[in-house]
Amino acid sequence: MELKWPDLMPVWWGFFWRSMVYMFGVGVILFSLAALFGVQNGAGARTVLTVGTYVGWLPVSMLAIKNALEDRPPKFAEIAKPPAA
Numbered sequence: 001m002e003l004k005w006p007d008l009m010p011v012w013w014g015f016f017w018r019s020m021v022y023m024f025g026v027g028v029i030l031f032s033l034a035a036l037f038g039v040q041n042g043a044g045a046r047t048v049l050t051v052g053t054y055v056g057w058l059p060v061s062m063l064a065i066k067n068a069l070e071d072r073p074p075k076f077a078e079i080a081k082p083p084a085a
Contacts, residue, residue: 014068026056026062 033064038045 011068014071015065018064022060022064026060027063
């Protein structure tokens with residue numbers, strides 16, 4: 001089985017837009033937490049945003065690629081099947 005760029009483009013695009021939407025949601029949550037934390041602690045708000053972004057990106061990107069591959073084109077279904085014995 002040979003995969004070409006037109007076969008991969010929907011998966012890549014699905015991953016791209018999902019990761020942007022999911023990370024926007026995480027960013028809103030982090031910004032809210034940083035604002036609350038910043039009112040109490042001052043300089044700690046930037047640290048909350050920085051650490052939260054770095055820590056939040058990995059699970060968000062894994063979720064996005066999982067969802068993008070679930071909506072994969074039919075050619076990916078053939079690759080996902082286990083090999084015949």
